[in-house]
Amino acid sequence: MDFVQQNMMWVMLAAISGGMLLLQTLRGGGDNISVADATLKLNREDALIIDVRETHEWDRGHIPNARHIALGQIGKRIQEIEKFKSRPVIVVCASGNRSSSACGTLKRAGFEQVFNLAGGIGAWSEANLPVTTKH
Structure with a gap:
């Protein structure tokens, strides 16, 4: 009990982190997928990519x-x-947070295979994969 009292801030931080992870799981976001696995799905299974970032980011x-x-x-x-x-369907945003929410929406709408790109467009760019500004 002394430990908890002396480290209340850390205990609260751990509880909040755990709660956020639980919330994301309960929301039904898609399975996280690595950049490497996403490229395989694109090339082998003709996956659809949906970018949920704002227009200025896109x-x-x-x-x-x-x-x-x-x-x-x-x-x-x-x-x-x-x-x-x-x-x-692979959903992408800047870091993977907004796309997780979109994955939940797609799953509730009946999409069967929904994946959240782990690390978002940042991870894609870091892997030196192509990025375009064409519409």
């Missing part, structure tokens, strides 16, 4: 052939991608 560079649907619009624009429900 304009600075995105994965070639990705579809841009900002996170705030994913629920309204789901009909545009319904034909891809049985294909793998």
Whole structure:
């Protein structure tokens, strides 16, 4: 008990971290996928990439052939991608947080294979994979 009292800040930080991880799990976000596994899904299974970043982020560079649907619009624009429900869908944002939320939305809409790109566009760029500014 003395340990808890003396380290209250650390105990609270650990509890909050655990709660956030639990919340993300309960929200039903997609499985995290590495950049290497994402490229395999793109090449072998014709995966669809959805970039949920804001327009100004998208304009600075995105994965070639990705579809841009900002996170705030994913629920309204789901009909545009319904034909891809049985294909793998890889969702990307800047770091992997917003895309996790979008993954949950897609899973609830009936998409079968939804993946969250771990590390987001930053991890993609760090792997020296192509990025484009073309629309």
